[in-house]
Amino acid sequence: MTTTFTRRDFLKLAGAAGAVALGTRFVAAKNGRAAAPSLASRAAGQTAGNWIATACNMCGGQTGVLVRVDEGRVAKIEPNPDNPIGVANVSTDFWRWKNTDGAAMCPKGNAGPMALYDPDRVKTPLKRTNPEKGKGVDPGWAAISWDEALNTIAAKLRDLRDAGEAHKLVWFSEDHSFVDIQKDFTELYGTPNYHNHSNLCDVARKASFKLVVGDERPLGDFANARHILLFGWNPLSATKWSHLPRIFTRAIENGAKLVVVDPYLSQTAARAHEWIPLRPATDGALALALAHLLIKWNLYDQEFVNNWTTGFDDFAAFVADKTPEWAEQITDVPAATIRRMARDMANLRPAVVDVWSGPGQHSNAVQGGRAIAILNALLGNVDRPGGLINPERKGPARQKPHGPKIAQPRLDNLNLYPFGHGSGVYTEVLQSIVDGTAAYMPKIGMVIFQNLVLSVPGTDNVIEALKKLEFLVVVDTMLSETAEMADIVIPGTTYLERYDLTTNWVTWTSVSLRQPAVEPIFGQLPEYEFVVEVARRMGLKDADDKDFFTVGRISGQPVDSTQAWYEEYLSEQLLKGGPKISLDDLKALPGAVWIDPKGTRYEKFKDEVHLPDGAQTKTGYAIVKSADGKTILGFKDDRGAAHKPDGSALDVPADAKMDDKVQQIILDKDGKLWGYVDAKGILKGADGSEKGFRRDGKFLKGWSTPSRLIEFTSAQAAARKDRNGNAIDAQPVYTPRDWFPNADFPLYLINWKESSHTHSRTFNNPWLIELMGWNRLAINSVTAARLGLKDGDEIWVESPYGKAKALARVTQGIHPEVVGWQHGFGHWGLGHIAKGKGTADGSFNKTISDPISGMALHKEVCVKVYRV
């Protein structure tokens, strides 16, 4: 159509165009800024720029940042020296270095504005018009209003709940961002099926360390160590806290030796004094041989082992035959090298040993991780300077809402994973949907800030599982491969447009605020307000039929604005948690971060546990427990009279259990039950929680393990069966992983992360793609020569589960039996920059997890590689 109109035509046509109203796009300017009287006033309209203190979320590291906002636009991001995350993880270093060195941030942090202003972002709610779903199938998106999107979602959720099927809502979320409000929603809604990201990351490490030193995430005081041994961790580059490179650099400047065990020459290994390549998933065997030598040569810390650990003798007997020669056969690390490693770590004290997700994503990860954690105990270096520190954390306190009782089991069978994590088991829920073996078929899926299709092992399975849901909502900033499976997509926010509180990642308590540097640029609701708004439209209340999402959590008064409501919600968590300040107070603190002035404390295991003033210690009493032994109903005195914990008379149920082996009962000055000392000398509270142990007439805090000591031998592990019903060894045994190279698939395939990208989500960021634009497959030069491959060759990579093209990178920096690449590439969605770059690693995998912790197995795969 060629259009030729005259000016008169246009003015005539205007009559048909409709009424003249200002429309909803603009409102009269607030702050009394009426129309400027003339154009000459324009220069005065320039607004001065502003620095806003907040916390990064380009990855889960949450580094403190300062955001420069000029005229409503984020212009630049700089590190925030008032926030420990980005400066140091130990308080004395932080207070010194924030002034001498300032803070650090990584390439991803610098590239934040490119994520905020990405033209490919999801800008408005989208509705699927093509009912067919699948990889590469065009969803036929149609933009819809917020009202239509919210009402549709609320109606679907209300209908499911009204039909008595609340448990058929399955929910997946990120693990650092707006987690609490999603837990609240799912608990009040009545589904047990809330999951978050951690079980794709490091829950095997969490289980290992929890079993040995009683803390899920101890952090290394690397800067003060003289010998650092890392297994499968790349802290100088991989996704995480940006103070890590500085800490390691400072340690090396101070004369520390850094040794990195990894099949791949990571950026950290490349800067280490020694790189020890080994076969994947054999790290635990290497650690056992090191333990063998430390004990055999009498180089372990006997004072520490005698006083603060348990099960050493059994462990020593167990490793008696775990010789360097034994380990060499398994790991491919020469016995002489192992001997040298053991001597070095014993001679250069303090020495610290750590491990992350390299060996942590194989089927034998938990026991291997235990063997590694135990090395720290042998070196006498847990919760001591230059060692592995159990952090003290008193952050914001989530207030658990009162939801309905949920009768149905979780779909992921988390209770069958003996040392599983609250984040659940993604692989089991998704695989059971595909197989039809799920306890019941879920109907509605909610995925917030997760790209399951590219991040869960077994891409095709994940797609099949999502296809089987009747209604799928995905909230994301980008049209990810998971969003492509959705029925409705809701535009998410970047971290520069929203709130969060973050408290992890240093060794003492610091609580930093993430706050909006700019308003959500598409006028979208931040994820937490989306959840609140859906709950409101459903009329969701708590189990007492009380309003939750409409009433201020502090004021108890109705709050209309979802933003104001959420601000009060965060304030409540701060006021009732460690900081005891309001959200406004936190905003006003330097760097928008609250820092516990107590700082890092070492040797917290020596803390004395004091009984309350006027406490009465009784012997000859018993503790009355419920039939399942889990709840303490009260106590029985030495005359046989039973009392509730508050001292009033207790009518003992017929099936109650009587624990008369307790050594002591402790009553407070008013005669109420304060706690007791069990038969093994463990001090417990009135609710049965462990508080410490008796030593030399005092109670000491010890470690958060059942024995209150570091556990070489794990009775609690031996008491449980794994997901497959197999016994768990009390010793940190090396068990060959399930999948080894064979004639058909002769090479191990591993993957890793680097500072250029986070998980699978930063690949449409032009600056980061410029930094790393393709994940070529690293192949050892000897292996490449044998296979007739040259650097840059186009190759096929094939496993029993997937086959895809890749480009070869021939290098000496990888073990000859192993090939590997950076995770997160190979998008067919996300955006025009990400699309078609590199190869997705998940498609070669089986959708399985480690049977002890539920950790997804991203690296337990073997492949063949050949020229296209």
Added chain:
Amino acid sequence: METSLARASLYNFLAAAFGDPPTPQMMEAWVKTVPGLRPAPLDEMSQAYTRLLVGPGADYAPPYASLYLNPSSNGKPQLWGAAAAAVEALYGEAGVEIAPGQPRVPDHLALELQFMQHLCAREADAEVRGDSAQAVEWRERQRAFLRDHLWPWLPQFVARLSNTQDEARAVYRALAAFMLAFVQSEVADHG
């Protein structure tokens, strides 16, 4: 006054066409207003709108001025380039700001068109009150905004949008051609 009101009306019409998903009412107005425009089924129109004006995808013609005027503020195309800050300042000087909860990227085509509607309406208002000095001032703002902000990227945007084939998209091609011709006549009229 009739002229400024008529122009305001056309800008309002165009702002909705390029800023909101299509509705039956909007399509009715399009048929009446744009000669030769043949409507397509609503669901096809909704998808065409999303594909062309919301994105992402190969057919996406991003309706943001700075992607055309400052294509590489940071070395790569991104939203909210210099042009966006400039027009937002002008909105404030003219007494309006982006409504809460509305898309906030200031140089979206719909906002620039809506802003022209505002300026035309203020001109009409001054004329009604017989304040010719103010009317001239509002007209001067229109001239400057057209010349410095709306017109400089519009032909490129329309060219990008027009590189499409099917029927639903033909409606947007027709709307875009209509808009281009109208704004061009505006530029000519303002001299």
